[in-house]
Amino acid sequence: MTSGEKLCLACGLCCDGTLFDNVRLGPGDDAKELKALGLPVSVSRARAPVTYFRQPCAALCADRTCRLYADRPGQCRTFECGVFKAAQAGRIAAPAALRLIKQARRQADHIRGLLRQLGDTEEHRSLGERFRRTQRRMESGRADATAAGTFAELGLAMHAFGLMAHEKFHTREKREEPPGRGA
Ligand code: SF4
C-alpha cells in the first residue's frame, strides 16, 4: 500500500459528505452502469442539467475503501486534495498529514455532535446539507436560549472548518470532485 493510500484510508473526508455534498458525473462516466452498481444517480432540473449523486457516498465502506474502486467516476479518479498532494510531493511528512486529517475529522465530528444536539440526526446527508437545513429550521422558528447558543457554536464551528478545509484541502475550486481510492 502506498503512503497516499494509507492517508486516504485514514481519512475518507472527500467521500463521506464532509468536504463535498455530491459528485458530478462527466462525459466519460456511464450513469446507468453506476446506478446499477448502487450509486443513487440523479439529474438536476437546471437549464443545463447536471448528472450527479449525493454524498455520503453509497460506495464508501466502513474501512474507508471504495466498493466501486475499479468503476469509480472520473472525478473520483482525478481528485487529490491539498494534504494528499503535499504529502506525495514531500512538502509535508506523512505524520503531519495524518495529524491534519485527524484534526479535520475531529472538527467534523464536533459539528455532527452539535447538529445532533439541535435535533438533526440525518447522518445519511452531507455535512453542508445538514447545516443548511438546520440553519433554515433555526431561522424560521423560535429557538430557546440553549438551542440558540448551540446554533451559534455550530455556526462558528462550520466557519472554522470551512477555513481549514479551504487552506489545507483546497476544496473550493473543486467542490464536486472527490477522489478515487482503493484498499
Ligand atoms: S484525497 Fe484527501 S480528502 Fe480525500 S481521502 Fe485522500 S486524504 Fe482524504
Ligand code: SF4
Ligand atoms: S471514490 Fe467516488 S465512488 Fe468511491 S467512495 Fe469515494 S465518492 Fe464514492
